[in-house]
Amino acid sequence: MIVRPRLHWLRMLFVWRGSVVPRILWRLGFFLALSCLVVAMGPPSFRLEPGPLGLVGVALAIFLGFRNSTAYDRFWEGRKLWGSLVIVSRSFTRQALTLPTPALTRDERRGVCDRLSALALTLNHQLRQTQADVTTLSSGVREHVLRAEHRPARVLMGLAEWLSEQRRQGRLSDLLVTSLDENLNRLSEVLGGCERIAATPIPYVYSVMLHRTVYLYSLLLPFALAGGLGWATPLVSVFISYTFIALDTVTAELEDPFGTEPNDLPLDALTRHVERAVLELAGEPLPPALQPDERFVLT
Template sequence: MIVRPRPHWLYLLFVRRGSLVHLILQQQLFVFAVACAVVAAHGQLFHWKVPLNASPFSLIGIALAIFFGFRINASYDRYWEARKLWGSILVDSRNLARKASTCVAPGSNVRPFILGIAAFAAALRNQLRGDPAQRGLEGLLPDEVTARLAPARNPANLILLWLAQGLREKRAVGRLDPILAHSMEQNLDELSLAMGGCERILNTPLPFTYSVILHRSSYLYCVLLPFGLVDAIGLMTPLIVCFVSYTFFALEALSDEIEDPFGRAPNDLALDAIVAGIEASLREMLGETPAPPPRPDENYVLS
């Protein structure tokens, strides 16, 4: 996630970091070269004058704009739903830790349980990003529990199971009222529901065929556009074509990034920061001093 103060409007015109220019530079150079070749040939292709003007491109551009609008909206819906799911994980983690601190009988050691909630968030992040299951779990779980996670297909779910077993043990020895245990189980259910929502987003990408159709249509549009503009604007054709293609290619690149909001691209969710925030909240509830919050790197990217 790019986190930076909004620059001055003039500097914003030339800002490079966060503009996706580095991702579409090759496409831009290709379209620019095609437009220059069309201008040099005066709109001819193998000595045949291509009979195009700006009229059909206006109609096609409207259709492409609608398709791109659907594509970016669909990707952003996935991104925003993922952010809401992680927001619910933060809230349910705090609620569950508060109940563990106040509802379990005095004298019970609830620290392993509360740190286990933080371990769930870290394990879910690892699971969504394809990282090793034990990354970031140091000091959060007992060694025997951590060892079970390495070969597991769904480590976060095993942590939820371990937390539920802890509630059962406390209820069995009379340290947790059954009604309060049921309330805490509901919080575990909410964490499991959020985990399932994240897995649904991760395992259900947008239809690939739609991306192929949109990609081909935008390239064909940008390659043919110089033939429709060269007679009207002449030497300005490459500039206008690059501007139009930048809009299409940048929107396509952005939608590709946020379609999978759990990755490490600059515009994806800052899961490391979210997980660190959850752990910091829980450690403060235990009376401990949390680590300093993560800061963006030199490119203003918060991972």
């Protein structure tokens, strides 16, 4: 996720870091060169009226707006799910550290925190399909994680086993167990929601259709504008192409909110936030919060 201070409106016009311009610059350069070539060659042998192409542009803008809304809904739902993960982790930690009688020892408190940190860590790497570094976890939690194929679900099972053990020892009443188990169910819903977003992308054929239409429209645009605008055609054509191509590019990033593109969710920072939240409740030393890099990107 790109995190940077709000700039003055004039500086926002020329901002480079954090925009999609570097990724689409060569494509804009191609359409600029094409526009200049069309104007330099004079009126084309066939006449392309700007009116019908303008109607296509309006329809294309509507469809791109719909796809952008769909992609942002996925992005925002992913963020809400990770927000729920933070909230429920805090609630479970608070209950687990204060309700058992007698109170948990320091090692037991740290074990609960490690399990919740491991849940966020393994979910992060499962969604991004990367390898999790579990060396910071306690040995018991680490063994459970390394043996499992579906690691977040195994960590959640470990929390349920811990809860069952507290009940067998008589440290939690049935009422308290039910309250803690409700938080485990909410964590399970978070896992399922994240997996649903990651496993169900926007239909590919829909993305291909819009992508092709955007570039075909940008390709034909200079032929419709050259007759009426002359040498202003390259400027107008490239600006319109930039609008459509940039929106198509940003939408492609947002539809997978758990990826590693600059505009995706900062899962590493959110994972660290969960870890810090539960450790703070346990009175343990906190690791530093992650900060944006020199490109203002928070991973």
